[in-house]
Amino acid sequence: MRSLILCLSFVFAVAGPAHAEKWAVKAIKYKNNGAYYAYFDIYSLYNGAKIQCQGKNTKGKGIKSGKSVTIQLDNSDGSLIDSDEYGDTCFPEPSNEVWGMVYIDRGSGYTGVANKESCRKDGAKFYYHPHGGTLVVQTKGTTENNNRCTIVDKGGVRYRGYNPDSPY
Secondary structure (H helix, E strand, C coil), X not given: CHHHHHHHXXXXXXXXXXXXXXXXXXXXXXXXXXXXXXXXXXXXXXXXXXXXXXXXXXXXXXXCCCCEEEEECCCCCCCEEECCCCHHHHCCCCCCEEEEEEEECCCCCCCCCCEEEECCCCCEEEEECCCCEEXXXXXXXXXXXXXXXXXXXXXXXXXXXXXXXXXX
């Protein structure tokens, strides 16, 4: 029995931790299935710095319950507002990791200190690629309970590194 335990310990030690799945996305869709208004922003890593782009839905009342918003990461639909101190670097470049952040309105409108839920997950990483898929995320529940951001659809395209001539 002891040798079996040692053998299994060796197998797990050699295998190491599981690596995150990598996916190529060109758009992120957020669905608000919660009992609240929400705002959705895009974040990206640029030279190791976390960069924020506000979505147009941060104006006014936000995204009401039962509604969704799709943001094209190349900003071809004009759905992103440059809100970062770095100027146009706010918009993701090919091969930048991207994720969404949901701000849940608790009566004060859009605010960075409101109940916020990150859509960045350890088990899957998403990278901007102009030929990628559409990542779909959602929140549900109430302003206080069961409102975490979950992945509904990964977009269907595995990330293999940036290549402008890539067929996917």
